[in-house]
Amino acid sequence: xxxxxxxxxxxxxxxxxxxxxxxxxxxxxxxxxxxxxxxxxxxxxxxxxxxxxxxxxxxxxxxxxxxxxxxxxxxxxxxxxxxxxxxxxxxxxxxxxxxxxxxxxxxxxxxxxxxxxxxxxxxxxxxxxxxxxxxxxxxxxxxxxxxxxxxxxxxxxxxxxxxxxxxxxxxxxxxxxxxxxxxxxxxxxxxxxxxxxxxxxxxxxxxxxxxxxxxxxxxxxxxxxxxxxxxxxxxxxxxxxxxx
Amino acid sequence: xxxxxxxxxxxxxxxxxxxxxxxxxxxxxxxxxxxxxxxxxxxxxxxxxxxxxxxxxxxxxxxxxxxxxxxxxxxxxxxxxxxxxxxxxxxxxxxxxxxxxxxxxxxxxxxxxxxxxxxxxxxxxxxxxxxxxxxxxxxxxxxxxxxxxxxxxxxxxxxxxxxxxxxxxxxxxxxxxxxxxxxxxxxxxxxxxxxxxxxxxxxxxxxxxxxxxxxxxxxxxxxxxxxxxxxxxxxxxxxxxxxxxxxxxxxxxxxxxxxxxxxxxxxxxxxxxxxxxxxxxxxxx
Numbered sequence: 001x002x003x004x005x006x007x008x009x010x011x012x013x014x015x016x017x018x019x020x021x022x023x024x025x026x027x028x029x030x031x032x033x034x035x036x037x038x039x040x041x042x043x044x045x046x047x048x049x050x051x052x053x054x055x056x057x058x059x060x061x062x063x064x065x066x067x068x069x070x071x072x073x074x075x076x077x078x079x080x081x082x083x084x085x086x087x088x089x090x091x092x093x094x095x096x097x098x099x100x101x102x103x104x105x106x107x108x109x110x111x112x113x114x115x116x117x118x119x120x121x122x123x124x125x126x127x128x129x130x131x132x133x134x135x136x137x138x139x140x141x142x143x144x145x146x147x148x149x150x151x152x153x154x155x156x157x158x159x160x161x162x163x164x165x166x167x168x169x170x171x172x173x174x175x176x177x178x179x180x181x182x183x184x185x186x187x188x189x190x191x192x193x194x195x196x197x198x199x200x201x202x203x204x205x206x207x208x209x210x211x212x213x214x215x216x217x218x219x220x221x222x223x224x225x226x227x228x229x230x231x232x233x234x235x236x237x238x239x240x241x242x243x244x
Numbered sequence: 245x246x247x248x249x250x251x252x253x254x255x256x257x258x259x260x261x262x263x264x265x266x267x268x269x270x271x272x273x274x275x276x277x278x279x280x281x282x283x284x285x286x287x288x289x290x291x292x293x294x295x296x297x298x299x300x301x302x303x304x305x306x307x308x309x310x311x312x313x314x315x316x317x318x319x320x321x322x323x324x325x326x327x328x329x330x331x332x333x334x335x336x337x338x339x340x341x342x343x344x345x346x347x348x349x350x351x352x353x354x355x356x357x358x359x360x361x362x363x364x365x366x367x368x369x370x371x372x373x374x375x376x377x378x379x380x381x382x383x384x385x386x387x388x389x390x391x392x393x394x395x396x397x398x399x400x401x402x403x404x405x406x407x408x409x410x411x412x413x414x415x416x417x418x419x420x421x422x423x424x425x426x427x428x429x430x431x432x433x434x435x436x437x438x439x440x441x442x443x444x445x446x447x448x449x450x451x452x453x454x455x456x457x458x459x460x461x462x463x464x465x466x467x468x469x470x471x472x473x474x475x476x477x478x479x480x481x482x483x484x485x486x487x488x489x490x491x492x493x494x495x496x497x498x499x500x501x502x503x504x505x506x507x508x509x510x511x512x513x514x515x516x517x518x519x520x521x522x523x524x525x526x527x528x529x
Contacts, residue, residue, distance in 0.1 A: 053424060079426030091421035093414050100404070104414045107407055108426035156426060 006031045006160055006191050007052065007083075012061030014044075014051050014215075021047040022058070022215045029160065034182065034192045036202045036223075038236070039212035045195045046088055048212070049162045052193075053085045054078040066159060079108045082159035086166065088195075090149040094138035098129055101137050101148055105155025114157050121188075122151040125181050143174035150181065154190075161185065163194040167201075179205055199236040203227055250379055251500040255493035257385035260392025261454060263488025265447040265465055266472035267395060268440035270484040273473070275416040275436040277336075278328070281343040284466025285350040286441055290316060290448020291457045292354055295363050305365045305449050306387075312445045320441025324434045347462060354459035365452040384453050391450050395443060396485050402439075403481070412436050471515045477528020486527060491515075 007029040014022040022044050029035050037045045050056045052063065054075040063071045070078055084105075093101050102122060106115040123130035126147040132140065137148060146166055153161055163182075167175045182205070186192055196202040203209060203223040211219040211232070219229060226232050269283045280286075290312055297308040323346065331338040364370075372383040403409040415422040415432045423429050451457065451465065468491070476487025491511060498510030518526065 055420070055423065074428070075423040076426045076428040079424070084426075085424045087421060087424055091418050091424075093417045093421065095417055096410075096413060100410055100413075103407075104410050104422070104425050104427075107411055111426075112407070152425065 004030050006066060007193075008064045009048075009052070010062045010064075012051065012058035012063065014047055014056055014058050016047070016056075020215065022051070024061075025212075025215065025217055026061075027210055027217065027220075029191060029193055030208075032186070032189060032191055033207045034186050034194070034205065036206035036209040037193065037195045037212060038199055038202055038209050039218075042214075043212040044215040045212055046164055047215070049085060049164050049193075049195065052078070052083060052162060076108065079156055079158075080110055082110070082157070083162065084153040084156040084158040084160075085162040086149045086153045086164065088164040088168070090145045092137045092140075092145055092148050092152065094136075096137055097133065098135055098137055098140070098148055099133040101152050102129070102133075102155050105152035106157070108156055111155060111157040115155065118155050118157055122154050125154070125184060126151055143170050143177070146170060146174070146178060147181070150178070150185075154185065158190060160191045160193065163192065165195055165197065167196060167198065175201075199232075248497075248500065250381075251496035252493065253376065253379070253381060254385060255496035256489055257381070257389040257492070258454075258496060259489030259492030260389030261385075261447070261450055261488070262392075262468055262472045262491050263485040264388070264392040264395055264443070264450060266469040266476075266484050266488055267399060267481070268443035268447070269466075269469045270473045270476070270478060270481065271399075271436060271443070272440045273478045274480070275412055276332075276339075276433055278339050278343070280440070281340060281466065282347040282350065282462075283440075283444060283469055284462035284464070285347045285354075286316070286320075286444035286462075287448040287451060287465045287469075288354065288457055288459065288462045289350055290445035291365065291452030291461075292358055292363075292448075292459075293445065294365055294449045294452055295358070298365060304367055305453055309446060309449055312449060313442045316445035317438045317442040320438035321434045323441070324437035325430075328437065329430055329433065351459050351462060358459065360459055362456045362458050363452075364456045365449070367453065370453065384450075388450050388454055391446065392485070392488065395446060396481065399439075399443075399481060408432070408435060471511060473525070474515050475518055475526055477525025480525065480527050483525055483527030487525065490526075 005028050009025065009027045011024050011026055012022055013020065013024060039045050047056065051058055054073050057072060062069065065081055065083060068081055070081065093104065102119060106112055106118060128144055129147055129151055140148060166178060182192055203226060206223050208222050209226055210217055219226060219231060265287055269280055272278045272280045293312045294305040294308045297303045297311060298305055327342060328339055331342040369383050373380045374383055374386060403413050411427045411432050415427060415429055419429055472487040472491050473484055475490050476483030494514050495507050495511050499507035502510060
């Protein structure tokens, strides 16, 4: 059973200076699933992602990934183990070409040997990146930049992909396209943990979800289970329009 | 007509040297947002290393680069790893003060080691000249330009073709995103500092062959480097190179029109004007 758990977070407490952002938070990511984090702004979703990525370190608690204790590791060591983050706001390298952005994704030594293979896969997933490979990244549209950010993450050959606020500022048709791509990524065996503003959409797409409130896990379960909860209906759908 | 061609060609060649001196300063600012006040003294350190090697080993200054480049590179890596990275952890002003301290230490160490007397790197070709048509130019100036172009091209190839170079570029554009890509920012900063210092060493060697230097010359070389970088735009490599050429041209043409005594004054006035009307530099982002 434990073998199914790819990332196990146990009772972590994380601070921003003196402000406590996560309180005794525990969470499990299972191998191969698409897991969502739901919650209002400041509920701790991004803090949680940054902690997993090693940008922040918990004051208490343990994080285990694929059998390794990653609690105290730095970001580059975490990437090496197979966790990559597609950050909020995409944060592509604006002055570099699409191709160079993708190449930077394969910086860690574990990913360099497979970079040609992974580059082919990224181009297959997002043909538009291939068309624009020589273009400077800042000239891409918002949707293309998000594709580039995801593609860059894939170049690191991850086992687990953290994707933060991917649909921010994107047109619905582009969001559809990106969700389709995520499904393909999941089919390839890559586990996905994502944060998304649109709760209804999130529960339609994700296998399971955690709902965070004020830095704590308020609820968790499969998407279907969560849809049935009155709490969720009231807080996020107004009435009972959740339809899966 | 031939009269004005001489200062133009001299200015372009001198500009290669200025670009060479400024590249390290520009790189460090671009990558780490560090205004390295010790850069001029790193350049002078390079000049004195070449002087010492020429004096005690009898090696030609250009050949001595084989020793100077690795020494400066290693020194730069150590300074970043053991001093600057700690300073960065304290606050963003601390590295500035630390750099000033390093500058004073190098100045005084050079004074103790080499006396405050003015030195120069003399070689068999120090006074050689070449002809363009009927005009005569010093060979050293041509070497300055060649060195500037070669180092510039090497840096460009390094930054765009190698993983480490791309990592340095990436970290300069978005440090946090770079870390998320698996780039060890501390290591990248170490290499960036090492490269900047190696460039200072190369600049020092060619500068020492072109102009005389003293232990306190660092400040005037730093000013030249600043001027170059301000004209070209901080953090932009091509801008730095073109900035060097423009600065060289301003200096020689200023000397041509207003006399040698006021040539540096003209340079500073131009720098000030550019700073006022286009603070990001002519080619800055």
